Amino acid sequence: MPELPEVETVKAGLAPVMEGQVIAQADVNRPDLRWPFPDRMAERLTGKRILRLRRRSKYVLADLDSAETLLIHLGMSGRMLISGHTVGDFHHPHPAPAKHDHVVLHMRSGTRITFNDARRFGAMDLMQTAQQDDHWLIRDLGPEPLGNHFDETYLVAQLKNRNTPIKSALLDQRILSGLGNIYVCEVLYRAGIHPKRKAGQISAKRVAAMVPIIRDVLTEAIAAGGSSLRDYRQADGELGYFQHGFQVYDRAGENCLTPECKKKITRIVQSGRSSFFCSQCQR
Numbered sequence: 001m002p003e004l005p006e007v008e009t010v011k012a013g014l015a016p017v018m019e020g021q022v023i024a025q026a027d028v029n030r031p032d033l034r035w036p037f038p039d040r041m042a043e044r045l046t047g048k049r050i051l052r053l054r055r056r057s058k059y060v061l062a063d064l065d066s067a068e069t070l071l072i073h074l075g076m077s078g079r080m081l082i083s084g085h086t087v088g089d090f091h092h093p094h095p096a097p098a099k100h101d102h103v104v105l106h107m108r109s110g111t112r113i114t115f116n117d118a119r120r121f122g123a124m125d126l127m128q129t130a131q132q133d134d135h136w137l138i139r140d141l142g143p144e145p146l147g148n149h150f151d152e153t154y155l156v157a158q159l160k161n162r163n164t165p166i167k168s169a170l171l172d173q174r175i176l177s178g179l180g181n182i183y184v185c186e187v188l189y190r191a192g193i194h195p196k197r198k199a200g201q202i203s204a205k206r207v208a209a210m211v212p213i214i215r216d217v218l219t220e221a222i223a224a225g226g227s228s229l230r231d232y233r234q235a236d237g238e239l240g241y242f243q244h245g246f247q248v249y250d251r252a253g254e255n256c257l258t259p260e261c262k263k264k265i266t267r268i269v270q271s272g273r274s275s276f277f278c279s280q281c282q283r
């Protein structure tokens with residue numbers, strides 16, 4: 001699943017070809033992805049100018065000049081393909097229509113943006129921009145980890161007396177929105193906290209120390225996505241998922257990267273998801 005940094009990277013890749021641009025034609029090639037598309041989606045997109053792109057949690061939001069907002073969720077396997085666009089010296093010719101090209105936006109500029117999703121866990125929806133906070137995918141989300149509403153006081157209060165493992169608490173999108181399995185593993189490793197430790201049993205001081213770590217882990221991943229973005233766009237015009245070098249995620253059996261630590265990274269399963277950690281460094 002894409003997490004906050006990957007969605008931020010996709011947004012950054014789409015912004016130059018979507019912001020300020022008019023959708024001349026929208027092809028909607030099936031009635032649904034994970035959920036049904038909204039009524040008359042093609043008609044509601046056609047002729048509309050995209051004012052700006054934003055990100056909320058794991059969703060890209062495109063505000064239209066019709067006072068509606070298009071929500072885009074890439075799901076497990078969704079990809080955005082940009083074609084006909086010149087990036088510096090690079091030009092990506094329009095590809096032949098492919099299987100799983102579910103939505104195609106033909107921009108008046110000549111650029112084409114294709115949403116391809118083989119597994120169809122992605123989603124698109126339209127909402128009134130003014131009512132976006134009430135959208136069913138958005139209304140119960142906690143604050144953005146890089147936003148002003150997330151700080152030490154908030155996290156300490158949220159985790160106090162909580163009897164769930166810290167791993168589950170940080171994955172709970174009602175507490176904090178946008179963190180997923182990969183970055184929670186990275187945060188807990190840097191914080192030296194065992195993923196099974198009960199959230200309410202961690203001292204306020206250690207909980208508070210996680211806040212800058214969460215911000216750092218995400219900010220570094222966004223920066224890495226930005227640099228890989230150029231390479232990917234130049235290579236084939238495709239925006240999808242970028243795998244960065246992780247310190248602990250997916251490193252089971254490999255050496256812990258903490259200097260002097262001789263342990264190997266351990267993998268366990270918690271609530272059906274893999275947790276990677278160092279049993280020496282994380283307590």
Ligand SMILES: [Zn+2]
Nearest residue numbers: 256261278281
């Ligand atoms: Zn270690």
